[in-house]
Amino acid sequence: MTGDVGTWPHRHLLDVDSLSRAEIERLLDLAVELRAARTSAETAERLRSVVIGLAFYEASTRTRVSFEVAGRALGATVVDLDVVGSSVSKGESLLDTLRTLQRTGASLIVLRHPASGAPYLAARGADAAIVNAGDGQHAHPTQALADALTLREAIGGPDGSLDGRKIAIVGDILHSRVARSNLHALLALRASVWLAGPPAYVRGFDAWPGVTVARLDEALDGADAVMTLRIQLERAAGGGVPSLAEYARVWGLTEERLALARPDAPVLHPGPTNEGVEISAELAASPRSLIGRQVENGVPVRMAVLSLLASAAHP
Amino acid sequence: MSDRASFLLAGARLVDPSSGTDVVADLAVVDGMLAEPSPDLRRLDGRGLVVAPALCDLRASLAPDLDDPAAIADLARCAARGGYTSVCLASAPERSRDIPARMAGLHLRAMGAMTRDGAGEQLADLRALADAGVVGVSDAATRSAGLTRAALLYLAPLGMPLVVRAEEPSLAGGALVRAGRVSTRLGLSGWPPSAEVVVVERDLALAAETGGWIHFSRLSTAGALDAIRRARARGVRVTCDVAASHLALWDGWVAGDRRFSWDAADNGSLFARTLDLELAYDAACRTDPPLPSLADARALLAGVSDGTVDAVVSDHAPQPPQRKLVEFAAASPGMVGLQTSLSLGLAAVEVGALELPDLVAALGVRPAALVGERRTLAIGSPADLVVFDPAARWVVERETLASVHANTPLLGRELPGVVRLTVADGRITHGDLADLS
Numbered sequence: 123m124t125g126d127v128g129t130w131p132h133r134h135l136l137d138v139d140s141l142s143r144a145e146i147e148r149l150l151d152l153a154v155e156l157r158a159a160r161t162s163a164e165t166a167e168r169l170r171s172v173v174i175g176l177a178f179y180e181a182s183t184r185t186r187v188s189f190e191v192a193g194r195a196l197g198a199t200v201v202d203l204d205v206v207g208s209s210v211s212k213g214e215s216l217l218d219t220l221r222t223l224q225r226t227g228a229s230l231i232v233l234r235h236p237a238s239g240a241p242y243l244a245a246r247g248a249d250a251a252i253v254n255a256g257d258g259q260h261a262h263p264t265q266a267l268a269d270a271l272t273l274r275e276a277i278g279g280p281d282g283s284l285d286g287r288k289i290a291i292v293g294d295i296l297h298s299r300v301a302r303s304n305l306h307a308l309l310a311l312r313a314s315v316w317l318a319g320p321p322a323y324v325r326g327f328d329a330w331p332g333v334t335v336a337r338l339d340e341a342l343d344g345a346d347a348v349m350t351l352r353i354q355l356e357r358a359a360g361g362g363v364p365s366l367a368e369y370a371r372v373w374g375l376t377e378e379r380l381a382l383a384r385p386d387a388p389v390l391h392p393g394p395t396n397e398g399v400e401i402s403a404e405l406a407a408s409p410r411s412l413i414g415r416q417v418e419n420g421v422p423v424r425m426a427v428l429s430l431l432a433s434a435a436h437p
Numbered sequence: 438m439s440d441r442a443s444f445l446l447a448g449a450r451l452v453d454p455s456s457g458t459d460v461v462a463d464l465a466v467v468d469g470m471l472a473e474p475s476p477d478l479r480r481l482d483g484r485g486l487v488v489a490p491a492l493c494d495l496r497a498s499l500a501p502d503l504d505d506p507a508a509i510a511d512l513a514r515c516a517a518r519g520g521y522t523s524v525c526l527a528s529a530p531e532r533s534r535d536i537p538a539r540m541a542g543l544h545l546r547a548m549g550a551m552t553r554d555g556a557g558e559q560l561a562d563l564r565a566l567a568d569a570g571v572v573g574v575s576d577a578a579t580r581s582a583g584l585t586r587a588a589l590l591y592l593a594p595l596g597m598p599l600v601v602r603a604e605e606p607s608l609a610g611g612a613l614v615r616a617g618r619v620s621t622r623l624g625l626s627g628w629p630p631s632a633e634v635v636v637v638e639r640d641l642a643l644a645a646e647t648g649g650w651i652h653f654s655r656l657s658t659a660g661a662l663d664a665i666r667r668a669r670a671r672g673v674r675v676t677c678d679v680a681a682s683h684l685a686l687w688d689g690w691v692a693g694d695r696r697f698s699w700d701a702a703d704n705g706s707l708f709a710r711t712l713d714l715e716l717a718y719d720a721a722c723r724t725d726p727p728l729p730s731l732a733d734a735r736a737l738l739a740g741v742s743d744g745t746v747d748a749v750v751s752d753h754a755p756q757p758p759q760r761k762l763v764e765f766a767a768a769s770p771g772m773v774g775l776q777t778s779l780s781l782g783l784a785a786v787e788v789g790a791l792e793l794p795d796l797v798a799a800l801g802v803r804p805a806a807l808v809g810e811r812r813t814l815a816i817g818s819p820a821d822l823v824v825f826d827p828a829a830r831w832v833v834e835r836e837t838l839a840s841v842h843a844n845t846p847l848l849g850r851e852l853p854g855v856v857r858l859t860v861a862d863g864r865i866t867h868g869d870l871a872d873l874s
Contacts, residue, residue: 326620
């Protein structure tokens with residue numbers, strides 16, 4: 123049978139930092155089970171009586187759709203509070219809005235917000251369990267867990283562990299919530315994480331234990347996997363890099379650059395990609411690219427997260 | 438019967454930095470004046486208590502959501518409870534314009550705006566402001582080097598300081614916390630110390646060139662204090678203050694580390710630790726400038742000890758819940774501070790991070806001198822003093838705070854230092870002689 127989720131000790135999922143290695147592995151194991159049993163009758167009954175509210179204060183397609191699909195696959199009722207563009211976001215505080223959402227019966231609220239830390243405010247002020255679907259530049263735990271599952275299946279040891287694997291993350295780490303959550307997840311799984319990028323975008327991360335900030339060639343040298351991040355033009359204009367063209371020339375991932383990594387080392391990107399900037403179109407479409415798998419794994423990982431948090435809310 | 442106090446406080450520790458006094462002795466007040474002790478006076482037990490010149494705050498704000506009379510009454514309650522008899526308002530000039538210069542028990546002072554309508558474009562009528570009794574002239578949000586130089590030059594003969602926040606907008610713009618481990622960990626945009634230091638260095642050059650008096654308000658970096666030490670050594674007329682909260686609190690508080698700066702060894706475990714759900718991103722910790730790094734908080738404390746820092750200000754800034762129960766980035770900066778400044782300083786004194794006379798000087802005597810007020814325990818002077826029990830404890834709570842708003846991350850914290858008596862110009866504004874009998 124698919125996972126007896128048992129009790130889960132966490133009421134919310136605000137970041138990966140709250141999860142132990144064993145908890146991450148348990149969550150990923152459940153995701154694998156749910157992926158296999160995605161269309162089973164049992165899966166479709168798991169969250170039958172649960173209402174999940176989506177509160178996306180920032181435009182998002184893939185994450186919102188992924189949560190919606192995950193919730194529906196578990197039999198939950200998914201309410202999208204269409205926050206962006208609706209009157210709700212004008213003048214009504216985040217807490218007021220979430221309380222409104224709770225009154226619809228939502229016991230799980232999936233929150234995407236442009237302000238770092240907003241889910242902590244939400245968790246303090248709302249009764250519902252909060253799932254962080256990305257907050258500012260802080261965290262994006264379900265993306266990191268999907269990436270962890272993808273990496274585990276691509277380069278994990280016999281037991282699926284990432285012990286001692288060298289993972290290079292390239293690009294704008296500073297502004298990336300995906301990178302921060304990945305650091306927590308990969309370090310918890312005992313990978314060795316190397317960061318490379320324009321100086322302003324990697325500055326300060328050398329204080330993070332287990333992280334090495336290095337030149338691009340050093341980071342790529344012998345890497346077991348390489349993750350690159352989206353560069354945003356408006357941030358580049360803020361002085362981190364002079365132009366996208368310069369970024370592509372110096373930091374863009376290509377087949378040639380990737381020759382420094384281990385043979386067949388896979389490439390990841392949380393998307394959406396700027397092909398020809400942070401990654402070449404050929405590389406993104408090559409067999410080494412796991413970009414599609416990252417998206418596919420997003421749904422079962424989010425199913426696992428919702429199942430575990432629902433079990434914590436309704437033991 | 439006179440409303441001016443008469444009593445004899447026996448066996449208290451009298452700390453008066455204006456005369457270098459620090460003795461255990463009797464203190465007598467007769468009809469509101471400091472006098473020779475005499476057996477006819479009502480005798481109070483001063484053992485274990487400290488008597489010091491009353492505190493003087495160079496920067497406090499009115500609650501933005503209350504009308505002026507209510508906001509001033511709110512401020513006056515907090516000031517009296519915190520041991521202050523004189524407060525300089527930081528609020529916008531239109532709010533301070535009509536405030537009576539002297540109200541019962543609290544000397545309210547006002548700051549003039551350096552530029553016309555605070556717009557940062559043209560100097561205001563500074564001579565008229567001086568004649569109206571402002572204690573200084575403060576800057577607008579933007580302040581060019583040219584206007585700063587012009588203001589310093591114009592103010593120099595008036596003996597009035599130009600009171601400025603030193604911050605370079607192109608470096609500080611959008612920053613929410615100090616740049617460093619906390620900003621890296623939390624994904625909040627970081628405020629680099631250079632945002633302050635480059636403006637301090639620039640303004641010191643302008644002050645040196647013009648002979649004007651510049652006062653830096655709420656400095657938060659070691660680099661700024663170093664620049665001031667160097668400038669003073671070559672004769673530049675410069676004074677400065679720091680916020681009391683910036684001595685004890687540091688950027689780790691935003692990440693949920695609630696140790697005081699003198700107790701925190703380092704924050705190296707920040708990255709591996711789970712952020713505390715209840716404490717992380719608490720908007721009560723948002724200040725302007727942002728809370729300093731641990732090293733800078735300690736440098737500010739050292740600056741108070743060695744006199745580089747002239748004054749410790751409360752930077753009292755009450756905010757209604759709707760401005761604080763919001764995302765960190767959306768919150769208004771500031772915390773209430775009039776009741777906690779002395780206690781935070783005493784917490785530093787308890788652990789040996791600060792000497793009591795240095796604290797008393799920075800909270801009262803020195804800031805008072807900057808705004809032309811005299812603070813002394815000398816016999817024959819009006820009684821303008823505070824009596825406090827440095828060892829007694831109180832818990833910071835909504836109920837123990839006199840302010841309408843309780844925006845402070847110290848809520849729930851036990852602090853040393855209870856003010857027993859505040860005497861303003863001979864009148865008791867807080868406390869009861871009966872409790873000291």
